[in-house]
Amino acid sequence: MLENEDTVIRRALESAHIIALVGASMKPERPSHYVGQFLRERGHRVIPVNPGQAGKELFGEVVRVSLSEIEEEVDMIDIFRASDAVLGIVDEALKAFPSLKAIWMQLDISHAEAAERARARGVTVIENRCPKIEYPRLF
Numbered sequence: 001m002l003e004n005e006d007t008v009i010r011r012a013l014e015s016a017h018i019i020a021l022v023g024a025s026m027k028p029e030r031p032s033h034y035v036g037q038f039l040r041e042r043g044h045r046v047i048p049v050n051p052g053q054a055g056k057e058l059f060g061e062v063v064r065v066s067l068s069e070i071e072e073e074v075d076m077i078d079i080f081r082a083s084d085a086v087l088g089i090v091d092e093a094l095k096a097f098p099s100l101k102a103i104w105m106q107l108d109i110s111h112a113e114a115a116e117r118a119r120a121r122g123v124t125v126i127e128n129r130c131p132k133i134e135y136p137r138l139f
Contacts, residue, residue, distance in 0.1 A: 010138045012102040012124050013131060016044055016076035020067055022089055023080030024048030024058055031106070031130075032080035033058075038132045039078070047074070067092045076102040078131065079109060086111035090118055106130055 019039055025032045036046045036059050046059040047070055054065040064070055067077070067089070077093045077100065079086060086105060093100055094117065102124040105111070110127040118125050 006138055008124060009126055009129065009134050012076060012104065012126060013135065013138070015101050018045045018047065018072055018074050019076045019078055020047045020049055020064075020070055020074045020093070021059075021078045021080065022049045022067065024050045024053070024063060025080075026050075026053055026056065026058060035078070035080075035106075035130060035132045038135070042135060047072070068096045070096065073097060073099050075100070076104055078104045078106070080106050081109070083109050083111050087114045087117075090114035094118065094121055094123070102126065104129070104131065 021032060021036045023032050024036055027033055036048060040046045040059045047061050048058040048063045049067060050063055051065045053063045056063045074097045079089055081089060086109065090103055093103065100123050103118050105127040107128055107130050115125040115127060
């Protein structure tokens with residue numbers, strides 16, 4: 001039996017203790033900034049990834065250059081990058097985090113091949129959704 005999409009999304013959010021936010025912005029008006037802050041306020045540890053901002057502090061964490069620079073075991077990747085960048089991000093995430101539970105692609109972001117690779121490894125994939133929208137709807 002296939003799981004209900006809402007159940008999959010709810011479980012992904014509940015099990016994501018550490019989230020790597022790829023494409024994090026230092027600008028409060030940018031979606032990646034306020035979604036990251038929203039996730040932090042919901043009790044998640046959010047590790048920002050943005051090579052242009054590396055070394056600065058955001059969400060109480062040091063901004064990392066790349067996913068492979070993160071030493072902690074990340075539960076979920078939240079991607080705020082164009083769809084054409086997704087395959088490389090997913091490949092890096094699958095290599096860096098053997099226990100990765102979910103890959104989340106934000107609104108208007110999807111990549112069939114990347115999703116297929118992640119699912120083949122048992123990773124939940126959520127595309128074209130925003131956790132800041134899904135949280136109030138599901139909890």
